[in-house]
Amino acid sequence: MRVRLEDVARAAKVSPKTASRVLNDEANVSEDTRKRVLAAMEALDYRPLSSARSLAGNRSFVVAMLYDNNDNPTSTYLAEIQDGVLEACDAHRYSMMMRPLRMRDDDFIRRLDALISDHHPDGVVLAPPLTDYAPLLKRLRECNVAYACVSPESGGCIGVRMDEQAAARAIVDHLLGLGHTRIAHVLGMDGHGASRWRLAGYREAMAAAGLAVNKALVVQGAFTFGSGVAAARKLFALKNRPTAVFAANDDMAAGVMWAANEHGLKVPGDVSVCGFDDIPLASQLLPALTTVRQPSREMGRVAGLQLLESLRGRSAGLMVQIPFALQLRGSTGSIPS
Amino acid sequence: MRVRLEDVARAAKVSPKTASRVLNDEANVSEDTRKRVLAAMEALDYRPLSSARSLAGNRSFVVAMLYDNNDNPTSTYLAEIQDGVLEACDAHRYSMMMRPLRMRDDDFIRRLDALISDHHPDGVVLAPPLTDYAPLLKRLRECNVAYACVSPESGGCIGVRMDEQAAARAIVDHLLGLGHTRIAHVLGMDGHGASRWRLAGYREAMAAAGLAVNKALVVQGAFTFGSGVAAARKLFALKNRPTAVFAANDDMAAGVMWAANEHGLKVPGDVSVCGFDDIPLASQLLPALTTVRQPSREMGRVAGLQLLESLRGRSAGLMVQIPFALQLRGSTGSIPS
């Protein structure tokens, strides 16, 4: 039969309540007692039953990860964040639940409410672009559900972010350092924070170099390979085509490289290409793609940990800034002579 | 305060147990009573508390999806299956939990046991390659945990599959129909059922056409873009290079197209390329990729439904066969003249 906390208590010669205190890491237990109880748990291979804990303690030990992948279902980004959040949850013996939610749905809030009342998550992790959807944040606060954000637009919540603008600036600086001046930018999906930051970094770098941004060299994309191809075709059809292209993510950068091939342009001989994210494909391309490493998995993990810490009341929960790293590879080189 | 089943019962003028019967769709409730109870639930906006149901009923209302993505973390395949399983779970008011598990781990079974005793899933959905890992299946049976498989190697379990061999044969038949005879095949990851089936279909088609399979035209890959590039380079370096390449999945097919570009080969003018899966990238490539549509999301959904049905005891649970569909697009054409 199942080992209950009562059995542990008996074995440790304490009351069930004391055993419960130890299980929950509560204060007011002598070190000696705590050790005895932990030993008994170990010896009996005790596994707390989460449904009983939930029922009695009025909490679920569940963290839900909320995401909206409708704009880019291909993305491996979410899967990586998911892995990270999962790792954090495992470390705290929480379980994680994935919940897709469509911002565009009329009954978004209704669905959110249903999710909350059906599953009672103790907290939620928000992935972009949900991180920046005000009605969602508002409702979570109203419902008193703790949340942590991965890469939010503004810093007014707990979670984790990267200085994407600085990273974008750094990669454009790299291109400038190679002598490029006609540097194009392929924008990400309209309305996403990532698109804005990366554009801002591009602009900042160009301005710092004293270069005017040529509007024809900034073209719309949508974070997908296909949109990268389409954007690059426009760029390569220009009379005065760019010698370098900074795409707002790697999928699009791969598309740019594809289009370069179509146009008979060598990378990096005729045109340098760089991206953002460092997805697995980036290092598989030929030449391998110069990009910014965005540690999505780690970011998911940290956001999860922040959330769980704040649930435990151990810390208030912070916004952690994660450093970026340029990955300089073969797809960028000096300007064509 | 929270609406409990007792409140519903009172409103419907029945005992709590009868309300419970209605909630659980049990027999032995008159149609009239059932309606009254349902109406009361609706009126009060009753939400069952799953922790209480779990504790009293000794079940969790949780389905875990088990996967091992270590061989190919890039894959969008799992994310699609996940979406499908999630949809099935939502429909039955179950929650879904993602659980990565590494087949290569020495303590695989220990981790599985921990997962079972910590989370008590009522059932699990297995994604390849876990579907074919005998020790896992054995342990699940020993622990009496119901499971459904997506694309198992053998059919001896409930779940869903596609006739991948027939699909592979069909796509190779398509190439044969275009006049190709020097048809190469890029193998998938060694040891995966999908690799075996697709190879078998390729062989079957060649044999049926009376063509001997040239060993030099069958090269190892690993389901990744990079492995497709590497494999294709070998093929294109042959004196007698193939006029068509059937890659065991789309990621590799994209790699083959990439390598064709490198070698100055036009697709499909100089070489036809086709893949398998119909991932989003397939239709974004230029030319778009001829492939086999594998409805992963739908397969996940059906596997989830099969599992949930069998948990309800409604049906024994079946192995459902899903039809495939050839997607004939621009990457395949007649043999070079």
Next chain:
DNA sequence: CTGTTAGCGCTTTCAG
């Protein structure tokens, strides 16, 4: 077909 009783395993409250 319906209701009563007695828990599920844990935590809360409150008293020491």
Next chain:
DNA sequence: CTGAAAGCGCTAACAG
């Protein structure tokens, strides 16, 4: 610092 009693909301087992 520790313990006794009283549930959390639901369902199993039985009785009618």
